[in-house]
Amino acid sequence: MVAFSTSNGWREVRPHLVSYLVSYLSAVLDHINELSSAYERNAWLDGDCCDHSDTVYNQIVSVLNNAAEAYVPEHRKTYFKFWWDEELRLLKAAPVDANKLWKAAGKPRHGSVYNACQSSRKRYRARLRDKQAMETQSYTNDLHDALLLNNGATFWKCWQSKFEKTKKYT
Numbered sequence: 001m002v003a004f005s006t007s008n009g010w011r012e013v014r015p016h017l018v019s020y021l022v023s024y025l026s027a028v029l030d031h032i033n034e035l036s037s038a039y040e041r042n043a044w045l046d047g048d049c050c051d052h053s054d055t056v057y058n059q060i061v062s063v064l065n066n067a068a069e070a071y072v073p074e075h076r077k078t079y080f081k082f083w084w085d086e087e088l089r090l091l092k093a094a095p096v097d098a099n100k101l102w103k104a105a106g107k108p109r110h111g112s113v114y115n116a117c118q119s120s121r122k123r124y125r126a127r128l129r130d131k132q133a134m135e136t137q138s139y140t141n142d143l144h145d146a147l148l149l150n151n152g153a154t155f156w157k158c159w160q161s162k163f164e165k166t167k168k169y170t
Contacts, residue, residue: 024071031063083131088124095121 098117105113
């Protein structure tokens with residue numbers, strides 16, 4: 001995992017997201033370098049590089065948009081769960097493995113294989129519910145803090161980030 005600093009502290013980034021970022025940055029840098037060398041050549045020929053500022057701006061925006069479309073996956077806001085962590089991943093793997101063993105044993109309705117399957121599934125579901133409840137608690141804490149600070153702009157930004165479901169982000 002790669003970590004980066006935010007205003008709320010350190011966050012971890014999943015490795016596959018890092019690969020998207022590296023691909024995006026590589027594509028952007030390649031195209032920007034091409035644009036840069038082309039405009040340097042043209043600036044020497046024209047004698048004035050300031051006449052091309054709108055064209056340069058539009059081409060840079062186009063490069064950024066094209067790279068984003070090619071390399072950055074687009075998901076709804078609710079796709080990434082900030083509360084999903086290594087503990088839940090391991091807890092989910094246990095019932096999957098227990099279920100495979102249960103099926104291989106002929107799907108018994110009683111016995112140690114059945115009990116192991118049910119208990120691992122119950123542990124996973126209980127912890128999943130706890131983590132999902134923490135998501136709601138986090139929302140209300142963030143909103144409460146914004147209201148306490150008497151900062152209307154921060155409150156509404158927080159509100160929109162938590163409850164606006166129709167927009168997509170990348």
